[in-house]
Amino acid sequence: MTVSAAVSTEAPAAYLERYGRMLLIRLFETEMQRLFLKGEVHGTTHLCAGQEAVPVGVCSALEPDDYLAGTYRGHGHALAKGTDPDALLAEMLGRASGVCGGRAGSMNVIDVDHGLVGCFGIVGGSIAAATGAALSAKREGRVAVAMFGDGATNHGYFHECLNFAKVLALPAVFVCENNFYGEFTPMLKVTAGGDITARAAGYGIPAHTVDGNDLWAVREAALDAVAHARSGDGPAFLECQTYRHHGHSKADPGKYRPPGEVERWLARDPLGVARDRLRDLGVSADEVAGVEEATKARIDRAVANALAAPYPDPVTERATEFAP
Amino acid sequence: MSTLEFRAAIRAAIIEEMERDESVIFFGEDIAAEQGGVFAVTPGIQDRFGAERVFDTPISELAITGAAFGAAVTGLRPIIEIMFGDFMGLAMDSLVNQSAKYWYLSGEQRSVPLVVRSAVGGGGRFGAIHSQTHGTWFQGVAGLKIAFPSSPVEAKGLLKAAIRDDNPVIFLEHKRLYAVKEAVPAGPDSEAAVIPLGQARVARPGKDLTIVSAGKGVPDALAAAEQLAEQDGIDAEVIDLRTLRPLDLDTVLESVARTNRLLAVEEGPATGGWAAGLLGLIAEHGLHDLDDAWLLTTGELPIPYSPTLEDAFIPGPDAIAAAVRERAGVAAAR
Numbered sequence: 237m238t239v240s241a242a243v244s245t246e247a248p249a250a251y252l253e254r255y256g257r258m259l260l261i262r263l264f265e266t267e268m269q270r271l272f273l274k275g276e277v278h279g280t281t282h283l284c285a286g287q288e289a290v291p292v293g294v295c296s297a298l299e300p301d302d303y304l305a306g307t308y309r310g311h312g313h314a315l316a317k318g319t320d321p322d323a324l325l326a327e328m329l330g331r332a333s334g335v336c337g338g339r340a341g342s343m344n345v346i347d348v349d350h351g352l353v354g355c356f357g358i359v360g361g362s363i364a365a366a367t368g369a370a371l372s373a374k375r376e377g378r379v380a381v382a383m384f385g386d387g388a389t390n391h392g393y394f395h396e397c398l399n400f401a402k403v404l405a406l407p408a409v410f411v412c413e414n415n416f417y418g419e420f421t422p423m424l425k426v427t428a429g430g431d432i433t434a435r436a437a438g439y440g441i442p443a444h445t446v447d448g449n450d451l452w453a454v455r456e457a458a459l460d461a462v463a464h465a466r467s468g469d470g471p472a473f474l475e476c477q478t479y480r481h482h483g484h485s486k487a488d489p490g491k492y493r494p495p496g497e498v499e500r501w502l503a504r505d506p507l508g509v510a511r512d513r514l515r516d517l518g519v520s521a522d523e524v525a526g527v528e529e530a531t532k533a534r535i536d537r538a539v540a541n542a543l544a545a546p547y548p549d550p551v552t553e554r555a556t557e558f559a560p
Numbered sequence: 561m562s563t564l565e566f567r568a569a570i571r572a573a574i575i576e577e578m579e580r581d582e583s584v585i586f587f588g589e590d591i592a593a594e595q596g597g598v599f600a601v602t603p604g605i606q607d608r609f610g611a612e613r614v615f616d617t618p619i620s621e622l623a624i625t626g627a628a629f630g631a632a633v634t635g636l637r638p639i640i641e642i643m644f645g646d647f648m649g650l651a652m653d654s655l656v657n658q659s660a661k662y663w664y665l666s667g668e669q670r671s672v673p674l675v676v677r678s679a680v681g682g683g684g685r686f687g688a689i690h691s692q693t694h695g696t697w698f699q700g701v702a703g704l705k706i707a708f709p710s711s712p713v714e715a716k717g718l719l720k721a722a723i724r725d726d727n728p729v730i731f732l733e734h735k736r737l738y739a740v741k742e743a744v745p746a747g748p749d750s751e752a753a754v755i756p757l758g759q760a761r762v763a764r765p766g767k768d769l770t771i772v773s774a775g776k777g778v779p780d781a782l783a784a785a786e787q788l789a790e791q792d793g794i795d796a797e798v799i800d801l802r803t804l805r806p807l808d809l810d811t812v813l814e815s816v817a818r819t820n821r822l823l824a825v826e827e828g829p830a831t832g833g834w835a836a837g838l839l840g841l842i843a844e845h846g847l848h849d850l851d852d853a854w855l856l857t858t859g860e861l862p863i864p865y866s867p868t869l870e871d872a873f874i875p876g877p878d879a880i881a882a883a884v885r886e887r888a889g890v891a892a893a894r
Contacts, residue, residue: 303634337667346666353633354666358657364623365658368630371585371638375612380630396623403618557702558806559663559671559726 243456248517254296254451255510256527258288261312262507263535264321265482268311268328268342272486276543277328281342282309286449286481289506290413291316293454294381294474297462303351303369303380305362308343309413309480310355313383318350321538331545338548339555353380359418360384360393363410367397370406370471379407379465387418389432398439398471405470409461410436412475413448419484420492436473448476449506452513478506561743567601569712569744570677570733573719574602574639576750578609581637584723585613588624588641588677592616598643599679599738621650625676629654632674632728633662639723645680645694645732652697659728660703671726675719681734681776681827682874688862691870693775693827695804696834698730705757706804708732710778712742717755718802725757734776760808762815766797769821769852769884772812772838774801777825777875784880791881792890804834812838813846820851823887825880830857856883 265285271277284291287309295304295316306313314324319335327334328342335347343357353369356362366382373380388394389412401408412432416423424430436443442464446457454476461472479501483490490498514524564572578584586605588597592614596603606614617624621642628638642651659672682691695706707722707729709715715733722729745753763778764785771781778800788794797815801808816822822842824835835855842853856875864870875883885891 305630335667336665336669339667340665344661344665346662346669348633348666348669353630354658354662356658358653361626361653361658364626364654365630365633367623368627368632368638369634371627371631372634372636375636380634392622393626396618396620397626399618400620400623400627404615555664556668557664558705559668 243452243459248514248519251451251510251517252514252519252523252527254292255507255514255524256531257292257316258451258507258510259528259531260321260534261288261292261315263531264311264315264325267325267535267539269482271329271539277342278330279341280485280487281328282485283482284309284312284480286501286505287413287415287478288312289451289454289510290411290448290476290478291383293451294383294411294458296455297458298381299378301351302378303353303366303373304383305353305365305369305381306355306383307362307385308355308357309385310345311342313355314345314347314352317347317352319345319347319352321534322541325538325542326545329542329545330547331542332548333542333545360388360391363388363393363397366408366410367401367406370401370408373407377466379409379462381409381411383411383413385418386412386414386416386423386427386432388412389435390418390426398436398441401471402439402441405468407465407468408471409458409465410441410471410473412473414475414477415480417480417484420488433473433475436475441471441473443473443475445475445477448478449504449509451506451510561749562746563741564712564744565738566712566715566740567599567738569716570601570719571605572744572746573716573723574605575608577720577723578613583635584637584639585631586639587615587617589619589643590616591641597641599735601738621647622654625651626654628674628676629659629672632659632672633670637673637723639675639677642676642678644690645678646689646692648678648694648697651676655698655704655728655730656701660701663703663727672728673726675722675729675731677731677733679735680732681736682863682870683736685865685867685870687865691863693732695730695732696828696832699804699834699837703727704805705729706732707757707802708774708804709802710763710775710800711737712740712744713753714755714800714802716744717753718757720754721757724754729757732775737776740779755802757803758806758808760799760801760811762797762811763800764796764798766795766819768795768819769823770797770799770812770815770819771823771825771880772799772801773825774804775827777827780875780877781825781880783877784884787877787881788884792885794884794888794890796884807838807841809841809845812842813849816842816846817849820849822850822853823856823884825856825875827874828858829860830855831860833857852887854887856880
């Protein structure tokens with residue numbers, strides 16, 4: 237894909253910052269892996285390492301008050317939308333200072349102040365949440381974005397909501413993070429037709445396939461999709477092809493992946509792609525190193541703060557079943 | 561006051577609340593069409609408020625309820641219609657897993673003000689899959705409210721409260737109440753007629769036993785109570801639960817403390833029903849006041865189609881009166 241003038245003439249500094257956000261997500265996931273093995277992250281967790289360019293590229297095309305609905309593989313969705321790393325890390329550790337007070341955990345993060353409608357633990361839930369948020373967004377001149385995986389495109393939510401959003405001309409942007417596996421199962425084995433973009437196009441929605449490991453490509457496609465939705469012309473669709481470096485969840489070593497596949501994708505790691513591009517744009521190694529150091533320090537601080545934070549106290553916890 | 565059918569009382573509540581609050585929107589299958597839904601409840605509402613606030617949707621229950629959830633957490637107050645309660649099986653994920661839990665899971669960042677209206681109940685010869693009452697499917701889900709009005713006045717007052725409530729409310733409209741008429745508060749009196757969710761009412765005071773029900777079971781219990789008073793000299797108190805969640809135990813316990821006998825009447829099976837749950841809770845909290853407590857429910861079968869089978873299946877006024885007589889050892893008056 238060629239990069240348009242609008243994107244290529246942007247100051248490299250903006251991309252350096254976005255690279256820093258991608259790295260923040262990667263380091264966050266590395267810490268999740270480590271803290272899970274130490275027993276500090278409970279239950280299960282789904283890591284998005286390898287997919288960082290998608291949420292960062294998409295969110296770079298949004299206004300702060302636009303809505304985003306993410307998935308159970310949603311740490312990157314939250315961090316890209318602006319959730320405070322301290323609050324997110326504390327949530328993962330079940331601490332009282334978590335963004336949801338430790339009530340939600342890894343799969344169900346909600347951050348209303350940053351337009352994160354929620355991350356949804358059931359496949360396809362984000363598609364419906366964003367479709368509904370688009371009803372509000374239409375009144376407000378905003379857009380609502382749904383992030384979901386390739387597996388969700390076999391779900392009723394996908395088909396019902398794409399149709400619903402199209403016939404009601406809602407300002408929704410549907411972003412499929414196609415990482416080629418639905419849990420342990422290869423996408424092509426369970427997806428009739430094998431072409432997710434074509435499915436969306438079948439609903440009359442402008443739909444494009446994007447290199448989801450290229451921050452520039454994702455951003456450019458997202459700018460177009462968001463502009464289309466905001467203009468009142470109805471929803472837009474992006475299929476961002478990417479790859480998760482880890483298995484589906486903490487219970488999955490990913491042994492079903494054929495030899496060489498992981499290595500091929502690691503060679504196209506979105507962080508590496510971005511570093512090469514920044515270098516080509518004339519950003520110095522020192523500038524990149526500066527961002528990397530600052531990002532590492534940010535994550536280290538978030539981990540230290542979260543580990544020092546208290547757990548919620550079941551004695552003093554005052555949850556109410558209903559809003560007053 | 562104006563004399564309204566139950567369906568017109570529902571319509572009046574929607575119109576009044578949409579006039580009162582710009583953030584209230586209303587959508588569903590065929591609700592905006594000229595007839596106003598298959599039970600003709602909502603004609604003319606789209607003409608009044610426009611297609612941005614009132615609109616027809618595809619036949620997509622997943623999308624309708626999911627979109628209502630997404631709209632509710634971003635500032636709107638959707639009312640949706642899921643045509644028949646039986647179709648709620650399709651809508652469960654966004655209600656049970658998303659709407660019901662959002663207030664809690666989010667650390668109380670945002671609540672989910674939405675109302676899901678559906679036609680429920682048997683007796684209409686609609687067969688097994690257009691006659692169920694889905695309240696009990698949802699009753700065990702923390703974070704949901706479930707309202708089940710018994711009359712036009714109740715329907716208007718409870719629906720207005722449901723629309724104003726900041727929580728998800730499942731609203732059950734019994735099909736065989738739609739044509740029931742009574743004088744309903746309107747205009748300036750409308751405000752005082754809003755009925756808070758979670759407060760049962762004594763629909764008929766009595767001293768010999770308490771009959772508790774909801775929805776159409778309430779007028780049936782009232783008719784049974786009149787029979788028992790006239791023919792058998794039994795003075796039954798009738799309690800209208802109004803909401804299945806929250807469940808107002810206090811009103812039932814207070815009644816049982818006076819009558820010492822409790823009959824719970826539910827149009828649905830005993831196993832897993834709200835009536836069985838209520839009896840358990842009353843036993844837990846009021847056993848010292850109870851001389852007797854029992855259930856009148858349907859059989860443990862799907863609702864039949866044939867009129868003879870369906871009429872025998874659903875407990876109406878005669879069955880309620882007979883159940884009381886049998887338990888009290890009173891022969892039916894001739």
